[in-house]
């Protein structure tokens with residue numbers, strides 16, 4: 044690290060969220076802000092109001108930042124969700140049950156889609172698509188009679204209001220008895236997966252390189268295996284789309 048560049052490498056929540064933390068403008072040249080859209084909004088405000096530049100590193104389990112294929116924490120969260128879904132599947136099989144499993148995703152269905160495909164979900168409800176009750180009924184009526192269990196994954200941010208609401212409505216409409224499991228905050232934290240460790244290592248190096256090269260107010264991301272810089276404002280101002288191919292195969296595999 045060059046002498047003239049003094050960088051605080053901190054979780055931005057720490058900087059932005061704690062009132063007793065005082066920023067000394069005379070010593071702080073740049074900030075590496077690690078977090079999601081809230082963190083980056085704060086980083087932009089810090090620049091606009093105090094002239095402190097940042098480089099952002101995307102870290103949120105939701106994976107909902109534009110400018111990177113994956114965010115740090117997402118892969119670990121999907122694996123944690125899958126571990127639980129595997130266990131629930133055992134009970135669903137043994138008890139001949141329909142389970143609704145609610146995963147995190149405040150405004151996006153990234154965790155739901157990958158956990159759903161990985162866990163063999165019969166249906167995946169996400170905020171990006173209108174929940175289709177008729178499709179749920181068709182899946183549950185059983186195109187395949189050899190299935191002894193059904194699992195419906197619901198992203199917490201689904202426009203219908205979560206797993207309990209969907210389960211209740213399906214029961215009212217079609218009479219299917221159910222159990223609901225809300226995985227909740229166990230999806231955050233824990234030991235990071237190998238993929239998350241590698242991604243964090245790559246993006247950490249990329250952030251320092253960006254600063255050395257005088258690139259500020261950008262987020263470092265990885266897109267199709269390449270490091271990419273995206274203006275911080277775009278990362279939360281633009282919508283990151285779900286992979287349409289994953290959505291397609293989720294439907295094919297649910298039959």
Ligand SMILES: Nc1ncnc2c1ncn2[C@@H]1O[C@H](COP(=O)(O)OP(=O)(O)O)[C@@H](O)[C@H]1O
Nearest residue numbers: 056059060078079080081082083084085088103
């Ligand atoms: N416009 C803003 N100005 C200053 N601080 C902000 C702004 N938006 C969010 N923050 C702060 O950034 C921190 C992280 O935001 P949060 O939404 O909790 O997490 P994430 O970064 O995962 O989206 C919080 O402490 C929040 O108060």
Ligand SMILES: O=P(O)(O)OC[C@H]1O[C@](O)(COP(=O)(O)O)[C@@H](O)[C@@H]1O
Nearest residue numbers: 079102103104105116147148149231
């Ligand atoms: O209950 P809280 O503290 O608001 O946290 C829950 C929210 O945090 C999230 O897990 C995202 O957190 P991060 O962006 O920090 O990974 C959302 O999916 C969820 O809605």
